[in-house]
Amino acid sequence: MESLTIIQKIFLSLFTGLIGLAIGSFLNVVALRLLSKEDFVQGRSKCPKCEHLIAWYDNIPVISYILLGGKCRKCNERISIQYPVVEIITAVLFVVLVGTFGISLKTLFLIFLTCNLIVITITDIREKYIFDINSIPIIPIGLAYNFFNIGQNSAITVNIFGISFNDVFISAVIAAIAGAVFFEVFSRIGLLLAGEYAFGTGDSILAAALGAWFGWKLLIIILILSFISQIFVGVPAVVYSMHKDKDYKSIWAMGTLLFSMVFTFLGRYFTAKEEPFIALAMILLSFVIAGISIYFILKRARERQSYTFLPFGPSMVLGAFIVMFFGANFIGYFH
Ligand SMILES: [Zn+2]
Numbered sequence: 001m002e003s004l005t006i007i008q009k010i011f012l013s014l015f016t017g018l019i020g021l022a023i024g025s026f027l028n029v030v031a032l033r034l035l036s037k038e039d040f041v042q043g044r045s046k047c048p049k050c051e052h053l054i055a056w057y058d059n060i061p062v063i064s065y066i067l068l069g070g071k072c073r074k075c076n077e078r079i080s081i082q083y084p085v086v087e088i089i090t091a092v093l094f095v096v097l098v099g100t101f102g103i104s105l106k107t108l109f110l111i112f113l114t115c116n117l118i119v120i121t122i123t124d125i126r127e128k129y130i131f132d133i134n135s136i137p138i139i140p141i142g143l144a145y146n147f148f149n150i151g152q153n154s155a156i157t158v159n160i161f162g163i164s165f166n167d168v169f170i171s172a173v174i175a176a177i178a179g180a181v182f183f184e185v186f187s188r189i190g191l192l193l194a195g196e197y198a199f200g201t202g203d204s205i206l207a208a209a210l211g212a213w214f215g216w217k218l219l220i221i222i223l224i225l226s227f228i229s230q231i232f233v234g235v236p237a238v239v240y241s242m243h244k245d246k247d248y249k250s251i252w253a254m255g256t257l258l259f260s261m262v263f264t265f266l267g268r269y270f271t272a273k274e275e276p277f278i279a280l281a282m283i284l285l286s287f288v289i290a291g292i293s294i295y296f297i298l299k300r301a302r303e304r305q306s307y308t309f310l311p312f313g314p315s316m317v318l319g320a321f322i323v324m325f326f327g328a329n330f331i332g333y334f335h
Helices: 006-035 063-067 082-101 105-127 138-147 167-194 201-244 248-272 276-304 313-334
Strands: 157-160 163-166
Touching (some): 006 105, 082 313, 105 138, 105 201, 138 167, 138 201, 157 167, 163 167, 167 201
């Protein structure tokens, strides 16, 4: 990329962006036809309400949405904002991928992964469902990506039973298995505690797939990032559902759960002050308060038969994109 002039870079970015817009438009169609179980190879796009066939000039990414004012030309039904949003996000990701990794095999592989992750995000947000056709194929392709060291992340070769593998491939195999096991175990803990699976099978497959692409170190980073982003979206959503059910006791329990974090910080403060016993007492206290609060919230949720089920896939996808571009910064934590 360094060898290109500014003009060439601008042209390349524009070209990549236009391809991104067109493919983003296609990904919208793929996701929606998966959800409606339609055959997405055949048939032209039509308005979901009036079934009016959409003309090519009304099907131009982003531009048509703006020109039509977000409404169907025939029946004035609102067109989902999802269409232009997905198109723009796809275009931006394409431009950033080509800008970061150049015109390379690595970029091509990462574009394939990106397209699948976008469709997974759409279907998981809309119907809380990840289709196997999106998640399973990216496992072997991720393993192949690392087996042939396409990401050029491997430095060492390891010998196992006389066959040499690169270290990143071994890390990817471990991560694919560990990712699936982690979610299957957590899901069953949810079943034990709350009488409900905490995660869907789709989450296990997606974690395995991201492990296959990024290896175990970055998978840990993806999971940490996704749990953090889930808390930011999840806590307000859960409190809102408690408020709707007029379950003020649970809101109080949520408050004490957040309050327990104060003792965690106090614990850290006294650790720094080299007061180990006070520090330990504080951390224990925060665990007890948090434990009781969580137990109470789960018990009430079971009584109300109310579960705020948030899809976890989009959070993992967000984490995956962060490590895709900033992975090298995180790897340092493991040394
Ligand atoms: Zn219509």
